[in-house]
Amino acid sequence: MPRPKINRKMVTPPKFKGFKPYGYYAEEQAPVSMLFEEYETIRLCDYELLSQSEVAQFMGVSRPTVTRIYESARRKVAIAFSEARSIVIEGGNVFFDSNWFHCKNCKSHFNNPENHKKLICPVCDSKSVLPVNHAQNNLTT
Numbered sequence: 001m002p003r004p005k006i007n008r009k010m011v012t013p014p015k016f017k018g019f020k021p022y023g024y025y026a027e028e029q030a031p032v033s034m035l036f037e038e039y040e041t042i043r044l045c046d047y048e049l050l051s052q053s054e055v056a057q058f059m060g061v062s063r064p065t066v067t068r069i070y071e072s073a074r075r076k077v078a079i080a081f082s083e084a085r086s087i088v089i090e091g092g093n094v095f096f097d098s099n100w101f102h103c104k105n106c107k108s109h110f111n112n113p114e115n116h117k118k119l120i121c122p123v124c125d126s127k128s129v130l131p132v133n134h135a136q137n138n139l140t141t
């Protein structure tokens with residue numbers, strides 16, 4: 001029986017659902033599905049320029065695990081670029097630094113709302129707010 005995957009810590013959920021190539025008019029191909037933790041390793045390694053050891057410490061997993069997730073993430077980016085496929089970021093085993101919420105009205109993400117009982121978006125004052133894990137279920141729409 002495979003060992004259960006340890007949840008990986010993420011600072012923030014991505015501000016988007018995915019990427020789409022443009023200027024390409026051939027038949028639409030199936031998107032490449034990228035996990036949240038794969039997105040996070042690319043962000044931490046290639047944008048924040050952390051070493052894989054630092055990323056491992058940050059995400060609460062071993063360095064070989066980071067290497068494996070990162071290689072998978074880069075492979076998916078390469079496939080998407082080479083085959084002109086879109087990337088959808090969804091799923092994975094992650095938890096966030098704190099509870100994050102998604103505003104359905106202005107599409108922003110926020111955490112630490114001032115009042116947990118009456119959730120209101122701090123950007124647009126909308127009450128149409130969902131916890132991020134719930135919002136992620138609607139990503140395919």
Ligand SMILES: [Zn+2]
Pocket residue numbers: 103104105106107108121122123124125126
């Ligand atoms: Zn809002």
